[in-house]
Amino acid sequence: MQLTKKVYIRTGLVYCALMFIMYLAISLVNLGIYKIYTGLSQNSKIVDYLFNSKAIAKIPMSVVRVFSLLQFVPLILIVLYIFLVNKDKMKVRFINYPISLSSLVLLIYAPSLLLLAANFVLQLKTMPLFEKGSYSVLFIYSFLQSIFFFSLFFFLLNSVHRKIVLPKYFPSGNINFEKGLFKVSVKFLFIIFYVSVLVLPVFLLIVTYFVSVDAETFHENTILHLLFCFFILFGLVMMRYFINYFSVPLEKLKEGTQEIAEGDYSQHVNVVSPDVFGELADSFNNMTDALELKTKKLITVQDSVVTGMATMVESRDNSTGGHIKRTSDGVRVFVNALKKSPEYSFLTDDFYSALIKAAPMHDLGKIAVLDVILRKAGKFTDEEYNIMKEHSAEGARIVENVLSEVDDDMFKKIAVNVAHYHHEKWDGTGYPEKIAGEAIPLEARIMALADVFDALVSKCCYKESFSFDQAFKIIEDSLGTHFDPKLGKVFLSCREELEKLYTDNAYSS
Structure with missing residues (x-):
C-alpha cells in the first residue's frame, strides 16, 4: 500500500x-x-x-x-x-x-x-x-x-x-x-x-x-x-x-x-522497525543484496570464461561452427518439454537450470585434440577416431578443474557428467565408458539427443545437412539403441518448437 x-x-x-x-x-x-x-x-x-x-x-x-x-x-x-x-x-x-x-x-x-x-x-x-x-x-x-x-x-x-x-x-x-x-x-x-x-x-x-x-x-x-x-x-x-x-x-x-x-544470497529479513534491530535488518538486507550482485557478477564471469573456452574450441573445429549455441538452445527447448511431462515431474528447476548452464561445456575436451585431427575434412582413421573419443574424458577433467571452486555441487556434477557421458549409448556401445541404460546419467542422455539432432540437421565440411524429416526419423529409429526411449519420445514431441528454432535462427542449411 x-x-x-x-x-x-x-x-x-x-x-x-x-x-x-x-x-x-x-x-x-x-x-x-x-x-x-x-x-x-x-x-x-x-x-x-x-x-x-x-x-x-x-x-x-x-x-x-x-x-x-x-x-x-x-x-x-x-x-x-x-x-x-x-x-x-x-x-x-x-x-x-x-x-x-x-x-x-x-x-x-x-x-x-x-x-x-x-x-x-x-x-x-x-x-x-x-x-x-x-x-x-x-x-x-x-x-x-x-x-x-x-x-x-x-x-x-x-x-x-x-x-x-x-x-x-x-x-x-x-x-x-x-x-x-x-x-x-x-x-x-x-x-x-x-x-x-x-x-x-x-x-x-x-x-x-x-x-x-x-x-x-x-x-x-x-x-x-x-x-x-x-x-x-x-x-x-x-x-x-x-x-x-x-x-x-x-x-x-x-x-x-x-x-x-546455504548459498541463498537473495534472502531478506523483514524487520520493519525504526530502531537498532530494524537498522541491523536493513544493513543485513543491503549486505545480502551486495553479495547477490557480486555472486551474479562472478557467475557471469565464470559463464563467460567457460563459454569463451568452448567457443575457442569450436573456432578450431571446421565441422561444428555454431554448434555450442545451437545445442544450448536445443537443450532449452527440450527442457521446456520435460517440465510439462508428468513422467519427469520429479526433476527440479535447479536441475534444469544447471543442465542449461552446463550444455555449452559438453565438448570442452576437444581443446586437447590436435588441430590436424580436429580440423580434418575427411573421415577419421581408427587411430584418429580413438584420439577424438578421448575428448569426453578429457572434457570431464577440464570441467572438474574449472569448476573446482564453485559452491554449487549439483551444477558441478551435471556439468562433469554432460561432458563425460554425452557420447554414451543406451545399448552400451558408446564411449568412453561403454555404460548402458539408466547407468548413463540423465543429464548426459538429454544432452545426447540435442547433440545428435544438431549434428544431423547442420551442414559441415564432410556432409550436407539432413532434412528435419530425416533427422527425426533417424532419432526415432534409434530409440532403445542409441537413445533413452522414454526421453526420446519427449524429444520427438517438441519437433514443432525445434523446427521453429532452427528455421527462425537460420541454423540449418
Missing part, C-alpha cells in the same frame, strides 16, 4: 485516540490510588501534597494559570505534527510517530514540574523540614508518573506501529537509513522499562508507608496487595513485550544467516 497524506493523518488521529483512551484508564487508576490513600489517612499532609494541590497553594494564581496554559503547547505541537507536513518529510514523520507523539505528550508534564522545582528553590530557606520532604515526594511522584505515561504510550504505539502499520506500507523494510529518523536505543528502552516497572511501584509503596505513619494508623491494608498485583501484571506484560522485541527480530536474523550459509 502507498503512504499518502490521508493515510498519514488518519494514522496520527488513531494513535491520538489510543493515547487518550490509555490516559483515561491511568487517570482512573490514579483516582483509585487517591481513594485508597485517603482511606488510609483522612488527615495526611502527604496526601494533601500529592492530590489536594497544597504544594502550589502559596504560588500566585496568575503564575499557575500561565504554567497551566503552557501545557496546551504540546497539544498544539501534536496537531501541527499531524496536519502540517510536506511530502518530503511525511515518510520520516510517519516512521517516527510512536516516539514523536509519546515525547510530545511527555512535554505536557514539563510546565508543572518546572513550576514545582522553581517554587521549591525560591522557598527552600523558609520551608519546614516536613514540607521539604513532602515537596520532594510530590516532585518525584510527578516525574515518575510522567515517565510511566510516556512508556505506556510508547510501548502501545510502537507495538501497533511495528507489527501492523509499518509492514503494510513498507513491506520490504529498508527504512532505517532515512535522513531525520529518530532511532530508539535499547538502553533507552531499558531505562524507561526499569522506571515504570520497578522504581515507580517501589516509590508508591514507600509513600503508602509514610501516609500510614503520618496518620499514626499504620496497619495492614489492601493497597499493598493491589499495588503489587497491578505492577506484577504490568511487569509481565512489559516483559512479554521485551521478549518479543528481542527474540522475534533475532530469530529472523538467525534464519537469514542460515539461508546465506
